[in-house]
Every structure is written in C-alpha cells, then in structure tokens.
Amino acid sequence: AEEIQANGFLAVFFTGFYLGNAEFVYKKGISRSVEDTSTVSHILLFLMLGLLVFPSELLSFWKQGVLIALILTFMARPVAVFLCTVFWKYTVKEKILLCWGGIKGVIPIVLATYPLAAGLEGGHYYFNIVFFVVLISALVQGSTIEFVSGKLGLLTGNKRLSPHTLELISLEESGSELLEYDVGTKSPIISKQLKDIHLPENVLVTAIIRQNDIIAPRGETVIENKDILFILVRNEDTEKLLALLEPSLEPYVDEEVTKVEEAEEAGETGEAEENVKIEKTSKTGSVEETQKIDSEITTLKKN
Secondary structure, eight states, X not given: OTTTTOOHHHHHHHHHHHHHHSOOTTHHHHHHHHHHHHHHHXXXXXXXXXXXXXXXXXXXXXXXXXXHHHHIIIIIHHHHHXXXXXXXXXXXXXXXXXXXXXXXXXXXXXXXXHHHHTTOTTHHHHHHHHHHHHXXXXXXXXXXXXXXXXXXXXXXXOOOOOSOOOOOOOSSOOSEEEEEEEOOTTOTTTTOBGGXXXXXXXXXXXXXXXXXXXEXXXXXXXXXXXXXXXXXXXXXXXXXXXXHHOGGXXXXXXXXXXXXXXXXXXXXXXXXXXXXXXXXXXXXXXXXXXXXXXXXXXXSEXX
C-alpha cells in the first residue's frame, strides 16, 4: 500500500478477505490465533482511545452527536446499503438488518484522531462527535441487533462450541476434507449405531465429541443428540454424505450434483452453477428461501 500510495486500511481489509477465503496449511490454527490477537488489540486500542476522551466535554456535544447518529442510522446508512446491494440478491429483510448494523468498530474513532493529531482547528471537536456517535451506535444498535434479527426472522442461533477440534493438515492437495457435523434432534442418524448408517464408500467418522469428551467411534457406537462428528470424506462424496445427513435437502443436492457434473463435461461449470441457483429460486419461490437452503447445504464446514 505504501509503495503504490494506497489506503492502508483497505489494504489490510482486502488481505484479510483474501486469506479468509483461501485454503492453506494450518489455516484453522492461524485463524484462531489471529482472532485472539485481534480481540486483545481491540481492547487495547479502545483503552488508549478512551484516554483521549473527557466525559465532561463529551456530554457537551450530545445534541450534535444524537442528530448525526439519527441521520446516519435512518438516512445515510440505509441509502448506502440499498445502493451497494442493488446488484446482489439480498431480500428486503436482509437489507434492513444490514442497515441496522451501525458503526461499532474502532476504525471511525481512529480516523477521527488524525485531525486531532495534526493539530487542525476543531480537531478535538470532531473527535468527540465521532466518539459519541460510535458510542450511541454500540449501545443502541449493538445491544438490539439480536432482537432485530429475531423480528426479521434472520436469527439462526449460535453454533455450539467444543473445547476439542480436529484439523486435516496436508502440504499438498489431498482430495479429501474433514467435516464437522452437529447432530440435532431431527437428524436422521440419531439413536443409530454407526454400523447401521450406510455411509458412502469413501467416508469415515474419525471422532465423536460428546459432552466435551472425545470418543473413538466403533461400529456399535450409538449416535446421540448434540454429538459432534468429525467425518473424513473425499471431495466427490461430500454431496452424497450431505444427502444422507440432511435428507430434506436431497432434491437440491441431487440437482446441484447433476447440473455441475453436466457442466464439467461441457466445460461450463460456472454457468451451470448459476443456472442451478436460478432454478432453485424459481422452485422455492423466493431468494430468501433459496439462501436458507444454500446455508443448510453448507452446514458441514471445513476445519
């Protein structure tokens, strides 16, 4: 960014975006480490920025701060969100949720320190205004984001976390992946022994996490509610495995597999995948339902 005179914040953002969607060795461990470092950095940064704020001065700008916060919340941000998502298949509810996201990050406050550090006239005034606006956004929008998500029907709940995790580490392309499957009350394999579950040929349950314990799976092992299964599967058998674990999605899985296979033969994979999305949308009746199905299709996540 320095060499080409570009924005450093955007450079960091796009680098993180690229790495977050890329596959590389030790990605899971590196991601956890980066998340921890990021959390600590945020705490320290807010602490340091807080030293620049004087509550007595901050409260004197409450009228301007509230006015700007209202304009940003109900005018500027909605206009920006709807304009930026005009070419994306977001539903109105999803756009409303994006509008309610607010500015709760530390970046606006950091940018507001530039005029203050440069000694510009009114620098302290701008810093206090920005700090007050971010504070209002964090208190109001940040504390109600879950409530608003629930009212809009977009709340999916929190994923259960386990103190144990497994990762498939390979220095070369393995053609396989290690999937994590959370067994729910409606799972078709619940209360069944592993030997009675007809898994695809190249699929193996490598470990089961139950009540924070790691269980070595055997044929007689019974799958229970809230178990977390780590499943080793070949890439070509992933959709078959999903059809077994989530039979309600099987029509869509079969359709995707068929379309993609036909596309691979014709050399038009990208176009076929887009056609699958269009056909699913027409069958489900809405983009929102299609996106819900797609998110369920990717319930099994790479580690």
